[in-house]
Amino acid sequence: MENTLLDKVPSKSELTASIRELLKTKNGILLAHYYQTPEIQELADFVGDSLQLAQAAAETRADIIVFAGVHFMAETAKILNPGKKVLLPDLNAGCSLADSCPADDFKRFIQANPGHKVVSYINCSAAVKTMSDVICTSSNAKLIVDSFAADQPLIFAPDKNLGAYINNLTGRNMLLWDGSCHVHNQLTDEKVIQLTLEHPDAKLIAHPECRGPILALADFIGSTAALLKFTQTDKSAKYIVATEGGILHQMQKASPDKTFIVVPADETCACNDCPYMKMNTLEKVYSCLENEQPEIIIDEQIRQMAAKPILRMLEISRAGKLIR
Ligand code: 13P
Numbered sequence: 001m002e003n004t005l006l007d008k009v010p011s012k013s014e015l016t017a018s019i020r021e022l023l024k025t026k027n028g029i030l031l032a033h034y035y036q037t038p039e040i041q042e043l044a045d046f047v048g049d050s051l052q053l054a055q056a057a058a059e060t061r062a063d064i065i066v067f068a069g070v071h072f073m074a075e076t077a078k079i080l081n082p083g084k085k086v087l088l089p090d091l092n093a094g095c096s097l098a099d100s101c102p103a104d105d106f107k108r109f110i111q112a113n114p115g116h117k118v119v120s121y122i123n124c125s126a127a128v129k130t131m132s133d134v135i136c137t138s139s140n141a142k143l144i145v146d147s148f149a150a151d152q153p154l155i156f157a158p159d160k161n162l163g164a165y166i167n168n169l170t171g172r173n174m175l176l177w178d179g180s181c182h183v184h185n186q187l188t189d190e191k192v193i194q195l196t197l198e199h200p201d202a203k204l205i206a207h208p209e210c211r212g213p214i215l216a217l218a219d220f221i222g223s224t225a226a227l228l229k230f231t232q233t234d235k236s237a238k239y240i241v242a243t244e245g246g247i248l249h250q251m252q253k254a255s256p257d258k259t260f261i262v263v264p265a266d267e268t269c270a271c272n273d274c275p276y277m278k279m280n281t282l283e284k285v286y287s288c289l290e291n292e293q294p295e296i297i298i299d300e301q302i303r304q305m306a307a308k309p310i311l312r313m314l315e316i317s318r319a320g321k322l323i324r
């Protein structure tokens with residue numbers, strides 16, 4: 001395959017300009033999650049959290065969607081846009097949380113618990129989505145769960161931390177699938193306490209994929225977009241941020257005078273990166289747009305079944321005024 005620009009090791013600005021040109025000539029749109037590198041976020045047509053990205057994918061008139069995120073996000077975009085080409089710069093960009101819920105095991109879990117409706121976090125495979133009544137994200141999980149009658153037994157999958165948090169918020173006792181995100185689950189309350197002692201003037205903000213003891217300490221809990229918004233409207237000058245470090249780019253950009261400290265994954269670095277999110281590079285974005293692959297391909301029957309709970313989520317979000 002010809003790749004003239006990449007053959008000569010282009011500069012970042014050449015790559016950026018060529019990606020913009022390709023997006024224009026091919027009527028493409030570049031969607032990026034907040035955990036992408038700053039250079040990809042800066043180039044993207046839209047940067048958002050999982051719900052906002054699903055909404056953007058549902059609304060776009062572009063012919064090609066380049067998804068700078070992970071596989072389940074691009075798959076969701078394809079489910080909503082069967083007629084469009086959806087490209088993921090690196091097909092290996094998976095998700096440990098989605099992987100923690102294999103479809104066959106989940107099917108058995110549902111069969112073992114009859115009478116339950118199924119709420120699945122968007123971080124799951126299309127196969128798991130086909131078994132779900134409704135999908136949620138971290139920004140609408142409470143709204144989605146509240147849409148069921150209080151006495152309706154519910155299964156929540158795959159994130160046990162988000163599920164437990166929503167159980168606390170709603171007073172429900174949803175059955176939780178035992179899954180988690182390795183990026184958030186590895187953060188420890190010991191490290192968080194150490195940081196809060198070192199920075200007593202800082203507020204702790206956390207993503208609900210973090211473990212319960214961290215959430216119990218947090219001043220604010222929310223999706224990536226909600227965390228960003230909080231730092232823009234809140235009066236504090238310093239924040240300890242318990243989520244993936246990519247979100248700091250927009251936080252720092254929106255509030256250049258504030259200080260943001262990411263809770264590190266371990267003692268070896270001061271960062272907390274999702275290895276899957278960080279598989280995407282400018283070079284891969286360029287290459288996938290040039291070659292129009294890797295493309296997300298999905299079986300039509302699975303697509304149709306997976307679309308129902310996603311569309312239900314978008315409908316409930318719209319009714320609840322959760323619009324981007
Ligand atoms: P949100 O951007 O929806 O908060 O999700 C975070 C995440 O982990 C995506 O994989």
Ligand code: SF4
Pocket residue numbers: 070094095096097098123181182183184244274275276277
């Ligand atoms: Fe999946 Fe966790 Fe990475 Fe999000 S941060 S994409 S949940 S592995």
